[in-house]
Amino acid sequence: MHIHRYEKLWFAISLLLIVGFIATVTYGAVGAGVTMLDNDETVDPNALSEHPEFSDPGVEQVGPNEYDVYVIAQQFIFRPGSTMVGQPPITVPANSTVNFHITSADVIHGFSVVGTNANTMAIPGEVAEITVNVSEPAEYGIVCHEYCGQAHHTMEGIMRVVPPAEYNGSEQ
Ligand code: CUA
DSSP: OOOOHHHHHHHHHHHHHHHHHHHHHHIIIIISOOOOOOTTSBOOGGGGGGSTTTTSOEEEEEETTEEEEEEEEETTEEETTOGGGTOOOEEEESSEEEEEEEEESSSOEEEEETTSSOEEEEOBTBOEEEEEEEOSOEEEEEEOOSOOSTTGGGOEEEEEEEOGGGOOGGGO
16 A cells, blocks of 8 residues: 555654653653642541541641641631631741641632642542741731632631731630
8 A cells, every 4th residue: 555655744743743742741740740639648527526636626836936737628618717707817926837737528629828839729538738938927818719619709718927926826
């Protein structure tokens, strides 16, 4: 069978493209330091009240300048964080390292501390972990950025970074 010269050429080019696409997808998946949420830390979304940390979510000092913050996202609040509905704000002192541990009690939510690198999904059954270093006193807004139901647009909260002298861990 005779194959036209141009047909061979286009055949070669399309093969090259396919190989190129596979290479870029492979690089994007494993070569660029991309990792999936690891499933090591899971949690029963129906038994958060029995969880050692999520039963009493909030801020906990774990080192000289280091804090763990456990947050539960649920329709349509952050616990703690959503001050509009009576939750305390998330309050941490300046010049500290803050390790967020976030989960959801119902559906998928978002958790974004606007102006920081804290931006994740809150997935029922999974615990998302993000570390943020806070330096100056400031107030940050927290928003849910995954559509989670009728009042999604009202789901917001506050993180306060206060001067270390004003920080009172017992407020949490
Ligand atoms: Cu929670 Cu949108």
